[in-house]
């Protein structure tokens with residue numbers, strides 16, 4: 522099935538041939554460099570015949586380049602989650618993130634770190650606006666999908682705003698949808714950087730794996746159960762990095778998360794985000810045959826620990842797997858902090874990104 526679906530994608534490829542992306546070769550570009558193909562007489566003839574043929578079958582379509590770009594745009598507009606998931610899945614597992622256009626630099630930064638672990642092929646970007654859908658897919662065909670309806674892009678990226686809440690509340694629905702398609706899924710926020718491959722850390726056969734957002738230092742051999750509730754009566758598990766297997770238990774947690782979000786609608790006063798609802802969902806499903814696994818703190822520390830406790834970082838040297846740039850708000854502050862810690866990769870290592878240099 523996935524082979525079949527992969528074969529349907531090349532229709533969008535012609536517009537992408539100029540890109541240096543490794544995917545371009547995969548999508549039917551000749552093995553010889555494209556330029557020598559085009560410069561050869563046979564190649565030139567072939568291109569002219571193709572243009573003539575297109576002119577015959579698609580008269581009045583104007584420039585061939587607008588033809589290709591608009592046909593690929595409409596193709597991506599109809600690209601479904603089912604097809605995208607089948608395309609990206611490796612060994613039944615997808616790595617997803619959800620981004621709106623202002624976050625493309627963070628997506629790019631995260632992707633460079635994912636590519637260093639050779640996991641980029643199984644990444645699926647859930648585009649939260651059409652600009653992101655088209656830009657990612659034109660640079661890296663097949664790796665972005667948009668699940669309608671589109672949230673209001675003006676407000677979606679302002680933390681604490683109503684738009685941000687609507688944007689984040691889509692997360693459990695998307696994840697549930699992917700589980701219902703039968704895939705395991707790792708969700709990541711894009712203000713993260715991988716230092717190692719996280720997949721080998723998903724030990725055992727649990728339904729759901731998550732990380733603690735509490736900055737308090739735990740012993741290296743801490744338990745892997747849901748921690749006890751904190752001051753607010755609930756836990757502080759991060760909704761930023763979650764791994765789910767397509768099991769009844771994992772689906773139950775996603776459904777409960779959706780319910781919690783519906784029961785606690787956004788209000789200006791509380792400046793809600795989706796993390797408390799996720800924690801209430803974990804609290805309510807913990808006793809209901811859901812098998813949960815808390816990932817090791819040393820490998821998956823909150824930003825509140827990694828960026829704030831130098832002696833802990835020294836003690837746990839080389840144990841970190843994913844760094845999360847949280848416990849700080851603001852686009853520029855996050856970038857500056859990544860730069861200070863040598864984790865802003867887009868300037869000097871842009872060529873490693875599957876999106877190409879942006």
Ligand SMILES: *[C@@H]1O[C@H](CO)[C@@H](O)[C@H](O)[C@H]1NC(C)=O
Nearest residue numbers: 611612613614705720721766
């Ligand atoms: C594929 O998935 C299975 C089950 O989740 C896992 O045990 C195995 O290690 C995975 N293989 C690779 C190559 O990732």
Ligand SMILES: *[C@@H]1O[C@H](CO)[C@@H](O)[C@H](O)[C@H]1NC(C)=O
Nearest residue numbers: 747749750754755804807808
């Ligand atoms: C769920 O939350 C309640 C209220 O804070 C708490 O008493 C209970 O222990 C929690 N249950 C679990 C499994 O964490």
Ligand SMILES: *[C@@H]1O[C@H](CO)[C@@H](O)[C@H](O)[C@H]1NC(C)=O
Nearest residue numbers: 736737738830831832833836
């Ligand atoms: C920082 O880390 C050290 C070493 O792990 C720990 O003993 C200390 O309590 C931590 N400091 C804070 C403020 O959490």
